[in-house]
Amino acid sequence: xxxxxxxxxxxxxxxxxxxxxxxxxxxxxxxxxxxxxxxxxxxxxxxxxxxxxxxxxxxxxxxxxxxxxxxxxxxxxxxxxxxxxxxxxxxxxxxxxxxxxxxxxxxxxxxxxxxxxxxxxxxxxxxxxxxxxxxxxxxxxxxxxxxxxxxxxxxxxxxxxxxxxxxxxxxxxxxxxxxxxxxxxxxxxxxxxxxxxxxxxxxxxxxxxxxxxxxxxxxxxxxxxxxxxxxxxxxxxxxxxxxxxxxxxxxxxxxxxxxxxxxxxxxxxxxxxxxxxxxxxxxxxxxxxxxxxxxxxxxxxxxxxxxxxxxxxxxxxxxxxxxxxxxxxxxxxxxxxxxxxxxxxxxxxxxxxxxxxxxxxxxxxxxxxxxxxxxxxxxxxxxxxxxxxxxxxxxxx
Numbered sequence: 001x002x003x004x005x006x007x008x009x010x011x012x013x014x015x016x017x018x019x020x021x022x023x024x025x026x027x028x029x030x031x032x033x034x035x036x037x038x039x040x041x042x043x044x045x046x047x048x049x050x051x052x053x054x055x056x057x058x059x060x061x062x063x064x065x066x067x068x069x070x071x072x073x074x075x076x077x078x079x080x081x082x083x084x085x086x087x088x089x090x091x092x093x094x095x096x097x098x099x100x101x102x103x104x105x106x107x108x109x110x111x112x113x114x115x116x117x118x119x120x121x122x123x124x125x126x127x128x129x130x131x132x133x134x135x136x137x138x139x140x141x142x143x144x145x146x147x148x149x150x151x152x153x154x155x156x157x158x159x160x161x162x163x164x165x166x167x168x169x170x171x172x173x174x175x176x177x178x179x180x181x182x183x184x185x186x187x188x189x190x191x192x193x194x195x196x197x198x199x200x201x202x203x204x205x206x207x208x209x210x211x212x213x214x215x216x217x218x219x220x221x222x223x224x225x226x227x228x229x230x231x232x233x234x235x236x237x238x239x240x241x242x243x244x245x246x247x248x249x250x251x252x253x254x255x256x257x258x259x260x261x262x263x264x265x266x267x268x269x270x271x272x273x274x275x276x277x278x279x280x281x282x283x284x285x286x287x288x289x290x291x292x293x294x295x296x297x298x299x300x301x302x303x304x305x306x307x308x309x310x311x312x313x314x315x316x317x318x319x320x321x322x323x324x325x326x327x328x329x330x331x332x333x334x335x336x337x338x339x340x341x342x343x344x345x346x347x348x349x350x351x352x353x354x355x356x357x358x359x360x361x362x363x364x365x366x367x368x369x370x371x372x373x374x375x376x377x378x379x380x381x382x383x384x385x386x387x388x389x390x391x392x393x394x395x396x397x
Contacts, residue, residue: 008067008182009251015066017059017244028059030241052229056237060212060244064202067181067247068194070214072221074228075240079177079197080105081233082211084113086173086193087142088227089220092118094141097132100125101354103150103175104343110144126156127287132164140168145191146175147184148291151303151338151362152355153278155287158294162190171220177201177329182254184295187216193224200329200364201300203246204253208239253331253367257300260370264363265302267374273311273381275359278303301328303338303362312337312359318383321368321376328364333373336362 006014017028031054036047047053057075065073076082083106090096098110100123110121122135126145143165147156158174165172173193174186180201186194196202198210215221228234235243265279280291281298291298306312316324322335326342336342339358343351351357365373 011067012248012250015063017063028056028241028244030237031055032237050237051232051234054234054237054240057235057240060235060240063244063247064181064196064198064212065214068176068214069181069185069187070194070216071218072215072225074213074215074224075198075235075243076211076213076228077233077235077239078209079195079199079211080109082195082197082213083175084109085227085231085233086195086213086224087114087119088231089171089193089223090114090119090141093120093139095120095122095137095139096142096144097122097124097126097135097140098144099123099146099149099154099156101149101152101154101356102144102146104338104345106144106146106175107343107350108345125154126161127154129157129160129164132161136164136168140170142171142173144173144175145186148178148280148299148301150178150301150342151278151336151360153280153285153301153303155280155285155291155294157290158184158186158189158191162192165192166190178301179295179297179299180250180254182250183258183297183299187214189294192216192220198243199327201254202250202329203243204250204330205242205246206327206330206332206334208242208246210235210239210243212243254300256367257365258297260368260373261300261302261363261365262298263370264365264373264377267377268302268304271381273306273315275305275307300365301362302365303360305357305359306361307359309358312361314383315361315380319376319380321373322363322366328362330364331367333366333368334364336364338362 020029034050038044060075061073098121124131124135143161145156145161162172172191174191175195176186177197177200194214196212198212215224262281265277268274268277279302322333324335328334338356338360343356
């Protein structure tokens with residue numbers, strides 16, 4: 001990977017907020033003030049009210065903008081707050097084309113909230129450009145891309161979608177939560193807005209809920225800044241500081257987790273109880289080559305299907321190391337059940353249409369030794385096999 005003045009991992013530590021100008025502190029100060037004294041009746045200072053701007057939140061916004069290669073960053077109270085506020089760039093009568101197996105919270109926002117305000121949507125398999133083209137309408141104003149997608153790890157060609165968007169005078173939004181700017185930079189591939197649940201890899205320690213957005217041009221920055229201030233779902237200063245602290249170790253965390261994820265994916269591929277593994281690093285992944293072209297790695301999240309739901313139940317009850325929980329991107333491995341966790345907001349018929357089965361599990365690989373995880377999964381898969389046999393015996397009675 002070629003570097004500019006400094007490589008990415010260096011810029012995580014050495015950026016414009018490396019040292020506090022007032023004190024020399026090597027940690028960004030947490031400014032709790034909700035309001036700021038103004039010294040002139042006619043000319044206010046840079047900060048007046050913390051919803052509009054706060055020095056601690058601003059530091060995080062500056063850093064993520066630099067890392068993503070954008071002109072302006074925005075910090076929100078959650079990933080969904082970032083996504084929802086960005087969707088407010090649209091107006092009544094507009095239409096958005098959206099990744100088919102998108103995160104359940106985004107699905108809920110689009111189908112149950114935006115639709116109430118007259119904003120139309122079409123879900124498509126964005127790995128198929130012909131399907132995307134067929135979904136375009138005269139009123140299409142945005143393309144919403146999640147790549148790799150959640151939870152099936154489908155990879156969308158960001159550059160190709162961005163070109164289609166430009167041809168149709170529309171915007172491209174890309175959720176970059178799974179890869180972060182350490183592995184993928186959508187703005188350099190033509191996207192207009194990049195979004196993050198900073199709760200995940202960016203903060204990385206399961207101790208904060210946060211969302212980020214970065215835009216590529218000043219005009220769009222002004223529009224999103226207006227919405228951030230108007231809607232008001234801003235990130236608190238303590239949480240902003242926690243994300244800033246987490247960012248410092250992003251490179252080493254993601255590098256280790258990704259290395260382990262590759263080992264675990266290859267292990268799972270060989271297991272009789274595992275029907276399918278979804279992970280862009282695997283040679284038989286349909287978009288394996290595309291992922292290598294547009295990203296620096298496959299990331300640390302993978303999904304896998306067991307033979308049936310009974311096997312899933314036995315596996316989950318037997319596995320010991322991963323946390324069984326909602327979320328991903330933390331120092332500890334997190335095992336999730338999309339059907340009842342990340343995609344619970346999506347009706348079962350819609351999940352099944354997208355290939356999100358009740359036998360699917362999602363794994364976010366943490367910093368544990370991969371050998372320990374593989375040993376743990378080995379014994380849990382034995383239990384899963386036993387659970388499957390019990391289920392089959394019950395059916396035969």
